Amino acid sequence: MGYFRQNIEKVKGYEPGFQPKETEVLKLNTNENPYPPSPAVMKVLTEITAEQLRRYPDPIGDEFREAAAQIDGVRPENIMCCNGGDDLLTIAFRAFCDENRPVAYPVPTYSLYPVLARLQDAKTIEVPFDGEFNLPVKLTKTNAALTIVCNPNAPSGSFISVGELASLADELSGILLIDEAYVDFADENCAALVREFDNVIVLRSMSKGYALAGIRFGYAIASPDVIAGLMKVKDSYNVDAVAIAIAIAAIKDREYFKQTTEDVKKARDLLTEKLRDLNFKVPRSYANFVLAEAVNCQASVIYDKLVQSNIYARYFDLSGLSDKLRITVGTTEQNDRVILALKEILS
Numbered sequence: 630m631g632y633f634r635q636n637i638e639k640v641k642g643y644e645p646g647f648q649p650k651e652t653e654v655l656k657l658n659t660n661e662n663p664y665p666p667s668p669a670v671m672k673v674l675t676e677i678t679a680e681q682l683r684r685y686p687d688p689i690g691d692e693f694r695e696a697a698a699q700i701d702g703v704r705p706e707n708i709m710c711c712n713g714g715d716d717l718l719t720i721a722f723r724a725f726c727d728e729n730r731p732v733a734y735p736v737p738t739y740s741l742y743p744v745l746a747r748l749q750d751a752k753t754i755e756v757p758f759d760g761e762f763n764l765p766v767k768l769t770k771t772n773a774a775l776t777i778v779c780n781p782n783a784p785s786g787s788f789i790s791v792g793e794l795a796s797l798a799d800e801l802s803g804i805l806l807i808d809e810a811y812v813d814f815a816d817e818n819c820a821a822l823v824r825e826f827d828n829v830i831v832l833r834s835m836s837k838g839y840a841l842a843g844i845r846f847g848y849a850i851a852s853p854d855v856i857a858g859l860m861k862v863k864d865s866y867n868v869d870a871v872a873i874a875i876a877i878a879a880i881k882d883r884e885y886f887k888q889t890t891e892d893v894k895k896a897r898d899l900l901t902e903k904l905r906d907l908n909f910k911v912p913r914s915y916a917n918f919v920l921a922e923a924v925n926c927q928a929s930v931i932y933d934k935l936v937q938s939n940i941y942a943r944y945f946d947l948s949g950l951s952d953k954l955r956i957t958v959g960t961t962e963q964n965d966r967v968i969l970a971l972k973e974i975l976s
């Protein structure tokens with residue numbers, strides 16, 4: 630067409646997981662929470678006033694910042710609200726990367742990072758994980774302006790300890806963004822690092838742990854100076870009034886959050902065992918999905934056969950992943966339906 634900048638013309642764009650329309654479909658392809666959001670959220674929704682919609686929202690969502698700060702053990706100045714975690718990624722690439730300021734990250738990981746790099750004309754330095762998904766030593770040597778570590782990592786579900794990430798932050802001269810979209814299903818998180826390191830940004834999402842993928846809400850945790858810098862880059866009203874009200878209600882309902890995330894973790898560990906019983910190689914997952922390596926059958930074939938049973942998993946035709954399926958953890962009943970279907974496919 631010729632209207633667009635060259636890098637926009639050339640980039641393929643991010644491909645989201647398929648959103649099937651039929652209702653009898655079991656959708657385990659985009660890591661949504663199998664449970665509904667907190668009942669407190671639904672109550673807030675019924676109480677939204679016309680006045681809240683008529684006026685612009687709080688541009689920085691101060692009430693949410695206070696609630697999140699308390700929960701994460703930081704101060705409100707350490708928090709920036711975002712229109713989903715992906716909004717923070719866009720803001721970070723715009724803030725830190727350009728033609729001369731590359732981004733580095735271990736691979737395989739979230740496939741949005743290279744897309745955002747292309748849009749920004751930034752070089753990508755992709756450092757391969759080893760077979761056990763340990764933090765690659767070479768990541769400290771890249772001189773990147775922005776280093777991203779997805780932790781727990783997608784699509785492996787693996788986890789790097791807070792201590793190791795603290796050492797990495799210490800060694801890097803640029804920004805370390807720790808993508809904690811799935812941390813609600815892990816045992817520890819990196820929030821406290823922002824008090825010690827002014828180059829750490831922690832990404833949080835309400836889409837997975839809080840079952841709110843539909844409203845688009847996430848947040849950054851970082852030093853007050855970094856938060857102030859990121860605020861210069863964000864859209865002036867990047868989170869809407871309804872989303873702010875919902876996010877506050879959701880994050881404050883600690884009991885519901887603990888209960889549902891614990892249930893997902895239990896269901897995940899059970900699903901892992903049952904997949905291993907079916908001869909899949911499944912590394913321990915710290916997220917709400919598992920990565921299952923098919924040993925005796927092609928993963929793409931299993932994927933197609935699951936679709937015929939109205940079950941959607943995620944298949945990545947990428948190096949290192951083409952023999953694996955990523956399956957979102959559902960309720961125990963949903964997971965049993967997957968196991969049953971897999972038994973039939975493999976028999």
Ligand SMILES: *Cc1c(COP(=O)(O)O)cnc(C)c1O
Pocket residue numbers: 712713714715716739779783808810833834835836842845846847
């Ligand atoms: C889901 C996800 C995000 C953020 O998603 P939002 O829905 O925009 O909050 C960020 N990183 C990874 C790896 C994810 O899977």
